[in-house]
Amino acid sequence: MTAHYMKSAPPTRTDTEDETDQLEKSWFIRLSGHDPIAGGGESQVFARPGKSSQLIKVHNTQHVEHLAASRSLKNRLRRWRGIGPYKTLLRLNRAYLDAVLKAAELGRPPPIAHQRGVLLTDLGLGVVVQKIRGEDGELAVTVAKLHRRGRVDSDLVTALTRFAGEMSAFHIIGNDLNPHNLVYETRHGRSRIVLVEGYGSRNLIPFRRWSRRVNDKSLSRRFQALAAWLDLTWDEGSWSFSQKDSEPGRSSSA
Numbered sequence: 001m002t003a004h005y006m007k008s009a010p011p012t013r014t015d016t017e018d019e020t021d022q023l024e025k026s027w028f029i030r031l032s033g034h035d036p037i038a039g040g041g042e043s044q045v046f047a048r049p050g051k052s053s054q055l056i057k058v059h060n061t062q063h064v065e066h067l068a069a070s071r072s073l074k075n076r077l078r079r080w081r082g083i084g085p086y087k088t089l090l091r092l093n094r095a096y097l098d099a100v101l102k103a104a105e106l107g108r109p110p111p112i113a114h115q116r117g118v119l120l121t122d123l124g125l126g127v128v129v130q131k132i133r134g135e136d137g138e139l140a141v142t143v144a145k146l147h148r149r150g151r152v153d154s155d156l157v158t159a160l161t162r163f164a165g166e167m168s169a170f171h172i173i174g175n176d177l178n179p180h181n182l183v184y185e186t187r188h189g190r191s192r193i194v195l196v197e198g199y200g201s202r203n204l205i206p207f208r209r210w211s212r213r214v215n216d217k218s219l220s221r222r223f224q225a226l227a228a229w230l231d232l233t234w235d236e237g238s239w240s241f242s243q244k245d246s247e248p249g250r251s252s253s254a
């Protein structure tokens, strides 16, 4: 399209500028040829080309596009109800919307990575998210990795306790609070735990969404499991994590 408007040769440009330009003009993002910077069981995570503060997650199972194109009654019904990655996407977006509205009320950011919409990529539907970073500006380390490195220290325990408090205050429905989904954000000398996926109501009747008390009960069960994973103690009464040899609640006041 631009060629029609160009009367003379454009000034010399760098490859990166050209690439960025092209990406902005294309209605989908080309990811093939880029190496994923992380990945789990379900998706590949790419740096968003030209936007260092964002990531693009592409599901390994490309059912979404297949489902969207299918005309069979069965698939149309499944689409209407929302299944598989499609359902996950709807669930995440709804939960994100709730969290952002709560953020407006509380005046602070939610303990989850910001969702930035969806984009088509040549590898399939991509979910754009805020890139949570560590001190060096690179991808933040997961709590699982910190545990593996033997770095579950009192600072991390304090951050986990604060995270637990925020999950409750923001009324976030945590489903999969495993340490691979929790990353340690470090910015301007302040650290916090951020949940990157595994939240949002999965139930047809969303009791947890309706009642904070019900949600807290199931959050507490998940924090208990997380504590066991990390060799820590979870105390529901003081809503805090602590090292096994110290008293519950101590870590939050450290």
Ligand SMILES: Nc1ncnc2c1ncn2[C@@H]1O[C@H](COP(=O)(O)OP(=O)(O)OP(=O)(O)O)[C@@H](O)[C@H]1O
Residues within 6 Å of the ligand: 038, 039, 040, 041, 042, 043, 044, 045, 055, 057, 113, 129, 130, 131, 132, 133, 139, 140, 142, 180, 181, 183, 196, 197
């Ligand atoms: N917003 C983010 N900021 C920083 N790192 C992230 C972010 N999202 C994902 N990651 C990194 O990518 C990894 C995989 O991401 P994610 O958990 O979303 O994918 P997944 O394939 O669904 O994983 P699984 O299903 O195995 O839990 C995470 O463990 C984390 O290291």
Ligand SMILES: [Mg+2]
Residues within 6 Å of the ligand: 040, 180, 181, 197
């Ligand atoms: Mg994960």
